[in-house]
Amino acid sequence: MSDTQIEYRRIEGRSTPFYQMLLVLTVMAVAGVVATWILWSEGLHLSGMTNRIPWGVQITMAVFYIGLSAGSLVVSGLYGVFGRIEYKPFARLAAYIAMLFLIAGLLSILTDQGRMDRVFVEPFTHFNVRSMFSINPGLYMGHIVLCVVYLWALFREKKLLTRVAAVVVVLWAITVHTGTGMILGFIPRELHQSPLLPPSFVAAALASGTALMIIVLVTLFRLTRRHLDDALIVWLGRLLAISLVVVFYFMFIESAYRYYLIESREAARFYLFGGFHSVLLWGGLMIVGCLIPSVILFHPRLGRTIPWIVFAAAMVVFGVLCERYVIVIPGQTNPPELFPGMVITTSPLDEGFVSYSISSYEALQAVGVLGIVGLLFVLGLKYLALAPVEARLPRGAGS
Amino acid sequence: MNRRNFLTAAGGTILLGGAGAYGMVLIATPAPGGLMSPRPPSTRRWGMVIDLNKCRPDCTKCLQACRTENNVAFHGDKRWDIHWIRKVTVRSKHSQSSLQRTVLLMCNHCDHPPCAQVCPVQATYKRDDGIVLVDHHRCIGCRYCVMSCPYNARYFNFRENPDWPNRDYPKRSHGVAESCNFCAHLIDRGELPACVTTCQRIGVGAIAVGDLNDPQSEVSRLIDESAPKRIREDLGTEPKVYYVGL
Numbered sequence: 001m002s003d004t005q006i007e008y009r010r011i012e013g014r015s016t017p018f019y020q021m022l023l024v025l026t027v028m029a030v031a032g033v034v035a036t037w038i039l040w041s042e043g044l045h046l047s048g049m050t051n052r053i054p055w056g057v058q059i060t061m062a063v064f065y066i067g068l069s070a071g072s073l074v075v076s077g078l079y080g081v082f083g084r085i086e087y088k089p090f091a092r093l094a095a096y097i098a099m100l101f102l103i104a105g106l107l108s109i110l111t112d113q114g115r116m117d118r119v120f121v122e123p124f125t126h127f128n129v130r131s132m133f134s135i136n137p138g139l140y141m142g143h144i145v146l147c148v149v150y151l152w153a154l155f156r157e158k159k160l161l162t163r164v165a166a167v168v169v170v171l172w173a174i175t176v177h178t179g180t181g182m183i184l185g186f187i188p189r190e191l192h193q194s195p196l197l198p199p200s201f202v203a204a205a206l207a208s209g210t211a212l213m214i215i216v217l218v219t220l221f222r223l224t225r226r227h228l229d230d231a232l233i234v235w236l237g238r239l240l241a242i243s244l245v246v247v248f249y250f251m252f253i254e255s256a257y258r259y260y261l262i263e264s265r266e267a268a269r270f271y272l273f274g275g276f277h278s279v280l281l282w283g284g285l286m287i288v289g290c291l292i293p294s295v296i297l298f299h300p301r302l303g304r305t306i307p308w309i310v311f312a313a314a315m316v317v318f319g320v321l322c323e324r325y326v327i328v329i330p331g332q333t334n335p336p337e338l339f340p341g342m343v344i345t346t347s348p349l350d351e352g353f354v355s356y357s358i359s360s361y362e363a364l365q366a367v368g369v370l371g372i373v374g375l376l377f378v379l380g381l382k383y384l385a386l387a388p389v390e391a392r393l394p395r396g397a398g399s
Numbered sequence: 400m401n402r403r404n405f406l407t408a409a410g411g412t413i414l415l416g417g418a419g420a421y422g423m424v425l426i427a428t429p430a431p432g433g434l435m436s437p438r439p440p441s442t443r444r445w446g447m448v449i450d451l452n453k454c455r456p457d458c459t460k461c462l463q464a465c466r467t468e469n470n471v472a473f474h475g476d477k478r479w480d481i482h483w484i485r486k487v488t489v490r491s492k493h494s495q496s497s498l499q500r501t502v503l504l505m506c507n508h509c510d511h512p513p514c515a516q517v518c519p520v521q522a523t524y525k526r527d528d529g530i531v532l533v534d535h536h537r538c539i540g541c542r543y544c545v546m547s548c549p550y551n552a553r554y555f556n557f558r559e560n561p562d563w564p565n566r567d568y569p570k571r572s573h574g575v576a577e578s579c580n581f582c583a584h585l586i587d588r589g590e591l592p593a594c595v596t597t598c599q600r601i602g603v604g605a606i607a608v609g610d611l612n613d614p615q616s617e618v619s620r621l622i623d624e625s626a627p628k629r630i631r632e633d634l635g636t637e638p639k640v641y642y643v644g645l
Contacts, residue, residue: 040574042558042573043556043557043558043559043573043574044540044555044557044558044573044574045478045479045557045558045573049542049557050477050478050479050557051478051479051480051481051545051551051554051555051557052478052551054542054545054546054555055542055546112541113539113540113541113574114538114539114540114541114542114555114556114573114574114575114576115538115539115540115572115574115575116539116540118520118537118538118539119539122520122522122537122539123519123520123539126520126521126522126537127519127521128518128519128520128521130516130517131516131517131518131519131543132517133517133518133519133541133543134519134520137519183543187517187546187547188513188547188549188634189546189549332546335551336549336550336551337631338504338550338551338630338631339489339502339630340631341491341492341493342489342490342491342492343489343490343491343492344487344488344489345487345488345489345490345499346487346488347485347486347487347488348477348480348482348485348486349477349480349482349485349551350477350478351487351551
């Protein structure tokens with residue numbers, strides 16, 4: 001298989017299941033728009049957020065989506081940056097997905113604002129160079145533009161531009177996710193502030209993005225009855241397994257550091273064993289998201305079996321979603337220490353540990369963003385030649 | 400020029416034009432308190448001293464005065480109530496005695512305010528006289544300031560405020576953040592903040608506001624005499640609310 005022989009084909013998109021899927025996604029999108037409209041006009045008291053929990057599920061989802069985006073892009077960059085020609089068939093699809101999830105992240109942040117109507121003016125006219133929240137949207141929008149340029153180069157088969165754009169876009173993706181990690185990691189709260197958060201964000205992004213690509217590729221190729229060499233997915237599975245080890249390593253170091261230092265031990269104890277978020281941390285991230293998939297992916301037989309790899313990938317995506325929750329929420333439910341050595345016994349505000357529960361409006365907003373991105377994805381498959389008719393290892397290459 | 404070249408040129412022009420226009424906006428934007436400021440830079444630095452030995456545990460006059468003067472929302476729900484000043488009681492973690500201390504908590508008008516640092520639209524800013532305030536017409540409601548305030552002194556309008564007792568002062572719409580602003584509108588008229596006036600009027604006089612740069616001011620004198628403490632000084636935010644008897 002040489003560089004120029006890949007044939008891409010749109011999906012037909014005329015079957016009943018296709019239209020059913022469009023309908024479901026449209027309903028999801030409309031539900032999200034309606035929920036957002038109600039929240040925007042009535043006030044965010046309809047969300048589960050409070051003055052102690054000012055950031056909820058939308059920020060969690062934004063961080064999750066941006067991670068998926070950065071990770072997918074790295075899969076796309078396997079061809080453009082590392083010259084792995086066997087992954088060229090996936091480059092367009094992966095770059096397109098990366099762009100979509102960046103849009104999802106931006107939509108989540110946008111719909112979370114109390115005064116959405118001002119978002120299109122004030123951040124541009126009163127840019128604050130010291131705010132991570134000013135810098136990052138610029139990075140996100142730049143990322144979308146770069147994705148478009150990169151996709152254009154891929155579609156037009158511009159070799160040089162593809163290489164250059166791929167390198168720039170992958171570096172940019174790492175910057176984007178480092179920046180996203182800095183939004184939370186640079187907050188002066190005990191369970192947020194951490195210089196390890198940005199790199200650990202990048203690792204989790206790699207894991208979730210690779211996992212997402214595995215799921216999308218296998219599902220899409222099966223549904224459209226196209227040939228996909230197992231070896232391509234097996235190698236992605238290995239990449240996923242390695243990134244999981246890195247995710248686990250960062251989480252371990254960060255928690256061990258907090259627990260070891262006496263001054264932050266109380267907060268670390270709350271983080272590790274303090275309630276619902278701890279269940280997500282141990283059950284969701286550590287066991288379902290890291291341990292079980294690692295065992296599957298490193299297993300000599302299961303790690304080469306496609307359904308098992310897809311199963312592991314699905315668990316990783318769920319695990320990273322849990323990780324995002326654990327990064328955003330407990331840092332807020334854990335109270336800031338106003339008076340070291342003292343306790344606040346009465347106050348008109350909830351000064352102690354608080355809990356966060358997601359309201360149905362917020363949940364619908366998250367569903368709506370998924371609906372919009374899902375629509376863009378399936379319509380992209382129908383109107384753009386994103387997916388190849390087949391993906392095979394080059395002849396003579398070992399698996 | 401064929402179609403492909405035309406599209407390339409058009410795309411490039413749009414990108415460059417967009418970037419250029421954005422750059423112009425950035426350059427043309429005045430710094431807060433800069434070109435638009437009608438007054439010369441202030442030489443004052445406002446600060447507050449609260450004498451907890453004088454403050455009565457059962458008195459809430461300053462809280463009420465603040466709420467009325469500034470139309471601060473109260474919904475009767477801890478999740479969304481806004482408190483520009485709040486009164487809390489604290490006791491030692493390790494002592495078995497029930498000795499409690501009453502403390503008034505509010506925005507500390509930090510010299511290095513984390514809330515202003517993170518505000519993506521410069522809606523929260525520090526005036527040159529040290530007062531930290533929010534431009535409610537610019538705030539986009541991202542709540543990054545609420546996340547960043549280490550004193551829980553920042554609040555968000557989760558719902559519309561039904562009350563508007565002081566018609567001479569605006570109330571905030573839902574969807575924006577707010578906190579104590581030392582009654583900047585009164586200070587600018589040469590008056591004292593509502594909490595200070597009220598506390599003096601009832602004869603307690605536990606709160607004093609004044610110019611920290613003026614060695615003759617009452618606040619400077621109190622700071623010299625009684626070595627007051629500030630809350631979480633170790634954070635380096637340089638709070639300007641001082642507590643005697645904490």
